[in-house]
Amino acid sequence: MSDDDASGGPDDGTNAPATDGLRPLTRKLVSTPSHDDPTAAGDAIESWLRAETDAAVERDDHGNVFGRTGDPDAPTVALVGHHDVVPPGDSQVETADDGTESYVLAERDGRLYGRGTADMKGAVAAAMCALRDADPDGVELCFASFVGEEVGGVGARAAIEDGFAPEFAVVGEGSTNYSGEGVTDVVVAHKxxxxxxxxxxxxxxxxxxxxxxxxxxxxxxxxxxxxxxxxxxxxxxxxxxxxxxxxxxxxxxxxxxxxxxxxxxxxxxxxxxxxxxxxxxxxxxxxxxxxxxxxDLPPMACSDDAFADAVLAAARDAQSGAPEHVVKPHATDAGWLAEAGTACVICGAAETGEAHTDTESVSYEVLDRCYRIYRGVAEDAGAFV
Structure with missing residues (x-):
């Protein structure tokens, strides 16, 4: 069985195989440097969406990438991430003889190590695969990957100013291991x-x-x-x-x-x-x-109980653990979206303490889980729309 067909780690109770193409896509995005300039990572996202999906794909003047599928006249459910990262540690980057930099990747024990794996290119890849595969239930499904999240939400703020206003958003920042080990929770508020x-x-x-x-x-x-x-x-x-x-x-x-x-x-x-x-x-x-x-980075509170409950139901269906509604201590782009009127929750693969570290990593098993959650939210949208 090839690496991309393997289960990716211990069985989480769903008996679901690894998502088709998720691992190589994650490796591709993570290996692309984007701490100084996110353009190349945006190029990789855009080209994959155009080649692998039927979505309407757009790249705005700020560098944000969008893909849309489903009913454009229906309420919009957005799967939101960012493809910029904080600067890598010395052990996370290597320089070729010609001066070209690349990020160091390593795989062991069902995990991918490298800058941006947890924060948050892994979840971006899971959302891209969900956009490709989902059959949205009475909604428009939108994928959005922003630039400049690590420097104050520059891309998200610019997109909102340009009119980006989904009714609902699942932001793929970390929510794993909050209520318990090995559980991916649903964040309903953050500071x-x-x-x-x-x-x-x-x-x-x-x-x-x-x-x-x-x-x-x-x-x-x-x-x-x-x-x-x-x-x-x-x-x-x-x-x-x-x-x-x-x-x-x-x-x-x-x-x-x-x-x-x-x-x-x-x-x-x-x-x-x-x-x-x-x-x-x-x-x-x-x-x-x-x-x-x-x-002043704004806090976030989910403004729609039914949406928060529906995402939690999708999270329960995607894993054997018992996810909960939880609170996150860190500011994210969800704050800007919520401030603009979008009902937001956060659900993603990153575990507490992984982001911005020299040993940053993400579990392939949990990436598969996030894919199932994101797809489940889109395909069961009748529960909250």
Whole structure:
């Protein structure tokens, strides 16, 4: 039996064979460098969709790739991923004599190792195969792979601005091993991230006469005390508790040991939750302190219970474990889609702790499982449309 016909790992209770072509497609996408420039990976996705599917394929000006099949006048169910990756570790890249870089791949124990396997080219490949094989039930099935997810959702935001607005979306970021070992769950909410800077202004003077100036570090410390006393944001989504956090992570002020500083900057990391933000504006009650927001990646909460339940039912049908609705701690492109009005869940092969590591890997067995989930959602859409 060839590698592409093998079961890909321990039997998960479905007795389903490996998805036709999923392994070589995953290897192709993962082997294509896309940390500096995702163009080549986008080319590979586009050419495969045109050659292997009957979908209407589009590549927008931003580099995002789309494929659509089913009824264009029906509600749209999108299978969403991204093909950019974070920079590889030294062990994950090799350079040829001509200076050409390629990503190192390794296979062992039913897993594929390499940059982008878990985050998230494996799930992208599973979604592509699902688009090829699914017979959508009263919906338009859309595949979308974005650029720039790792740098703030650049591609997703651009697509939304251009009118990308599916009614439903399954975002293929990691949801495996959340409720239990070997289980692929369905994420119904995730945290966002708001990065802020507090700038405290003062008046410098010689350190021997501090009363002649205004110490910006002292003012910054007063603002830090305000942050420390704030309650963490918290909410509940579909019975699941989502609790954010606030932390001062950097402080920078002063120019010399004998000068009272006239400026001090404080960095604040806030993990936001759907519908809630910490009142960081209270820091401006401290004289001389200004608060600015540097980045605000939105949280996500699924807005459609029936859709979330239908994806969970598809996940149960695809595995022997007992998947659950869970919460994810990390921001994803689902936040931008949800903010724009799409009902979103997250379901994907990546396990907790795999993404962005030098030993990043994905299970072929779980990729097959994700393919079955994605296809099942499209073919049982009558449960939520």
């Amino acid at each position: 966002g991230r708001r990065a802020s800077t507090l700038v405290a202004a003062g008046e410098s003077t010689h350190a021997s006469i501090p009363e002649k100036g205004e110490n910006a570090v002292y003012r910054a410390c007063d603002a830090v005390d305000v942050v420390r006393d704030l309650d963490f944001p918290e909410t509940t989504v579909m019975g699941e508790r989502v609790r954010g956090s606030i932390a001062v992570t950097e402080i920078d002020g002063g120019t010399a040991w004998n000068v009272v500083p006239d400026r001090c900057e404080v960095t604040v990391d806030e993990r936001t939750v759907p519908g809630e933000r910490a009142p960081l504006e209270r820091t401006e009650s401290v004289e001389g302190v200004e608060w600015t927001v540097d980045q």
